Every structure is written in structure tokens, then in C-alpha cells.
Amino acid sequence: MNTPSSSLSWQTAYKLLSGCILPRPIGWISTVSPQGQPNLAPFSFFNVVCANPPTVLFCPMIRGATGGAKDTLNNVRATGEFVVNLVTESLAQAVNLSSVEAPPEVNEFLFAGVTPVPAALVRPPRVAESPIHLECRVSHILDINDQPGGGSLVLGEVIFFHIEDFVLQAGDKINLEALQPIGRLAGNHFCRTSATFEMERPPAWRPAENPRLALLTMLTARLERLSVDSIWARRASGLRGSLLKALAAAESASPLPDSHLDELIERSFDILRRSAREIPDPENALWRKIHVP
Numbered sequence: 001m002n003t004p005s006s007s008l009s010w011q012t013a014y015k016l017l018s019g020c021i022l023p024r025p026i027g028w029i030s031t032v033s034p035q036g037q038p039n040l041a042p043f044s045f046f047n048v049v050c051a052n053p054p055t056v057l058f059c060p061m062i063r064g065a066t067g068g069a070k071d072t073l074n075n076v077r078a079t080g081e082f083v084v085n086l087v088t089e090s091l092a093q094a095v096n097l098s099s100v101e102a103p104p105e106v107n108e109f110l111f112a113g114v115t116p117v118p119a120a121l122v123r124p125p126r127v128a129e130s131p132i133h134l135e136c137r138v139s140h141i142l143d144i145n146d147q148p149g150g151g152s153l154v155l156g157e158v159i160f161f162h163i164e165d166f167v168l169q170a171g172d173k174i175n176l177e178a179l180q181p182i183g184r185l186a187g188n189h190f191c192r193t194s195a196t197f198e199m200e201r202p203p204a205w206r207p208a209e210n211p212r213l214a215l216l217t218m219l220t221a222r223l224e225r226l227s228v229d230s231i232w233a234r235r236a237s238g239l240r241g242s243l244l245k246a247l248a249a250a251e252s253a254s255p256l257p258d259s260h261l262d263e264l265i266e267r268s269f270d271i272l273r274r275s276a277r278e279i280p281d282p283e284n285a286l287w288r289k290i291h292v293p
């Protein structure tokens with residue numbers, strides 16, 4: 001399939017996006033209306049934004065059937081507060097029940113059979129059965145489109161963490177086996193996190209001590225920018241691949257000979273010149289240093 005999104009209905013785009021972007025974590029969001037009516041609903045368009053300040057996001061869509069905003073969005077707009085309750089395997093049925101498309105006067109805590117407990121700093125209650133609650137104050141709401149299938153991005157600063165001791169280890173690590181979180185897939189499918197695997201992250205990038213490698217690192221970045229907006233895109237991106245290979249070879253302690261590196265540098269300069277760019281000063285200076293030490 002190769003198709004511009006403009007040829008698709010929003011329903012098809014939704015199916016493709018929710019089928020492609022997975023597994024998704026689930027934020028079980030509790031809110032209250034300005035009159036104090038509690039509300040609870042799951043959102044899998046949900047994630048972390050950053051840690052300073054600690055910030056999370058979730059995305060309520062506009063209802064396809066009625067074109068109306070979801071109660072959760074109306075509540076966070078009106079009150080500026082929500083709680084994220086983390087979802088575990090044993091809560092799956094309750095989470096699903098709480099997604100019922102019901103009018104604002106329905107209290108999904110009651111409908112899903114879970115227990116509301118007061119939060120420390122915000123008005124929405126927490127779900128007692130969930131082992132982790134993040135109390136949030138809304139920091140931004142970005143409305144993308146108010147038509148059916150459209151939606152908004154709600155960002156909230158986490159102002160209070162509640163984490164049950166049994167899911168915590170060493171003070172700041174979450175014990176996955178104790179938590180047993182679940183994720184959302186496409187349609188009615190969900191997944192467990194019981195089949196995990198581990199990988200070491202690559203070591204931090206060290207600036208090359210060899211000036212030729214330092215120059216290649218700078219040229220790699222220049223060529224990357226060029227390949228976005230230049231008719232030289234193809235050649236620039238092919239050459240960038242060669243530069244990256246040369247840098248990787250040096251990292252793994254088997255650097256290419258200087259003559260080969262010089263050739264790559266010359267070819268990079270050539271593309272930059274031909275694409276009507278000045279060779280930037282830092283690169284020129286480094287090149288002169290290499291040849292007139």
C-alpha cells in the first residue's frame with residue numbers, strides 16, 4: 001500500500017494508525033465535572049512527555065457517532081485536573097467496562113466496580129485497585145480538530161506520585177513482574193508484558209580525537225540537513241551512509257586509512273559546493289588544520 005492520507009477516510013486512517021502504532025500503554029484517566037461528578041475512562045493514546053517537570057499526555061478523540069467531545073476532555077478543560085491510574089492485568093475487565101460510551105451523569109467508578117479514593121492535591125478520585133496513581137495539573141491543551149475523528153492533546157504536569165511499595169524496588173525502579181501492566185493493540189486486542197527481553201544501550205558517543213573523524217562527524221550532520229532540502233538529496237544521503245560506516249569503523253577500533261577518509265571529506269565538500277552552499281567555516285578551518293598542521 002502506498003497512498004497519500006488525503007485519499008483515506010478518517011476511519012481508515014484510525015484503523016491504520018492504531019494498527020501500526022502499538023503496543024500502546026493505557027492511561028486510565030479519572031476526572032471530575034465542575035459539579036463534582038466523577039468520571040473514569042481509558043486512553044491508549046497516552047505517554048510520557050518529559051521529566052522536568054514530570055509531564056504526561058493523553059489524547060481524547062472527538063466521537064465518531066455524535067461528533068461530541070468526550071466527558072474526560074470537557075472535565076479537564078473545565079477543572080484543569082486529572083489522575084492517571086496505571087492499568088494492570090487484573091484490572092483489564094474493569095478498564096474495558098469503564099470505556100462505556102455513557103452520558104456525563106454516569107459514574108464509571110460504579111459501573112466498572114472500582115473504588116474511588118481521594119487524591120492528595122487534586123479533586124478527581126484515584127482508583128484504589130490500581131497500584132500507581134499520578135496526580136496531574138493540566139499544563140496545555142492542544143486542539144487538533146473538533147470534527148468527528150479529530151481530537152485534542154492534553155498535557156499534564158504530574159504533581160504527586162502514589163506508588164504502592166509492592167511494585168517498587170530500590171526506591172525508584174518499578175518491578176514489572178509485580179506490576180503486570182497491559183498494553184493496547186488494534187481493535188479489541190491487548191497484550192501482556194510477560195515476554196520481555198533486555199539489550200545494552202550503545203556507549204555514549206565520544207567526540208573523535210582524530211581531526212579527520214571530527215570533520216567527518218560534522219560533515220555527516222551537514223549532509224543530513226542537505227538531504228532534506230536539496231536536489232542533491234540522493235547523492236548526499238548515499239555519501240552520508242559511507243561517512244557513517246567510516247565513523248563506525250573508527251569506533252570499533254579498525255579505522256579506515258587517512259587517504260580513504262580524505263577522499264570522503266573531499267567528496268562531501270564537493271557536494272556541499274555544488275549544491276551552492278558555502279563550505280561552513282568550522283569545517284574549512286579543520287580541513288586546513290589537517291593539511292597544514
Ligand SMILES: Cc1cc2nc3c(=O)[nH]c(=O)nc-3n(C[C@H](O)[C@H](O)[C@H](O)COP(=O)(O)O)c2cc1C
Nearest residue numbers: 041042043044045059060061070071072099100101
Ligand atoms: C483500552 C482502551 C483505550 C482507549 N483509548 C482511547 C484514546 O486514546 N482516545 C480516545 O478518544 N478514546 C479511547 N478509548 C475510548 C474511550 O475510553 C471511550 O470513548 C470512553 O467512553 C470515553 O469516556 P468519557 O466520555 O467518559 O471521557 C479507549 C478505550 C479502550 C477500551
